[in-house]
Amino acid sequence: SQTIHQWPATLVQPVGSPLSLECTVEGTSNPNLYWYRQAAGRGLQLLFYSVGIGQISSEVPQNLSASRPQDRQFILSSKKLLLSDSGFYLCAWSAGWLEGSPYEQYFGPGTRLTVT
């Protein structure tokens, strides 16, 4: 079965510090990968998605970037955090081509980021 991991679970960082959040998926190959941000009491905002290694699409211009160095690894980064970057960051995956239904997205446990 497939499993998605995110770490760290919680993070408190000062303004201006760098950020690196990691997401890995097990049990599938060539998944579609997604980064979302959820502000307190709000919906889910898609930040980045990737259909393959090195292929990243950005949804919202912002202070963040994403990379996919390996097939099942997705990293969210920032060089200098802003207060507005605080939120609950969620990684999700869906099946890649020939692996299953690409329509079903499955979310990880999330990372709670507080920028102080």
Next chain:
Amino acid sequence: QQQVKQSPQSLIVQKGGISIINCAYENTAFDYFPWYQQFPGKGPALLIAIRPDVSEKKEGRFTISFNKSAKQFSLHIMDSQPGDSATYFCAAPSTSGTYKYIFGTGTRLKVLA
């Protein structure tokens, strides 16, 4: 900008009652409409989903009703239980790419014991 309008924002239901959450969407690139359930501090979990070639899909106590002409769909939770207390999100396919969704703003459901 594409939106999915979800209502109500919050809902309180007595145990055993029916919870109903509604969503309205705009044009979509493909036809697959999921609902997610999220408990505090956890990631959303895929609850149930529908393709609009049918007007209704039922899984246990959860039912999706779909009205393609009106571009509306709803989640019905029958015999609501305190354990159903969570935030529910609908999602509709985005028009701007493959296998991307626009999410509703969520409905916080509380089921009273």
